[in-house]
Amino acid sequence: MYEHFFQCPYCWEEVSVLLDPSVRKQTYIEDCETCCNPIEFQVEFESNELQMFEAQPIEQ
Template sequence: MFEHFFQCPYCWEEISVLLDPSVSRQTYIEDCEVCCRPIEFQVAFEEGELVEFQASDIEQ
């Protein structure tokens, strides 16, 4: 597992997520551990290295 730190698109707090480098491309939704709002993650790995990370708010 790979720990990655980023800023929540809602509350702007710095938080971390655990990413699985064995899956080359991933898109999933997880709640912010501070404000509990849903964040959409788009993640890509190449040869075990993180090459793309995007954390976006979900407009409802």
């Protein structure tokens, strides 16, 4: 697992998420551990290296 730190698009706190480099392309939704709002993640790995990471708010 790969721990990645980012800024929440809702509360602007720095939080971390665990990423699985064995899955090359990933899109999933997870709640912010600080404010509990849903965030859509798009992640891409190549040769176990993080190539792309996006954390976008979900319109409710």
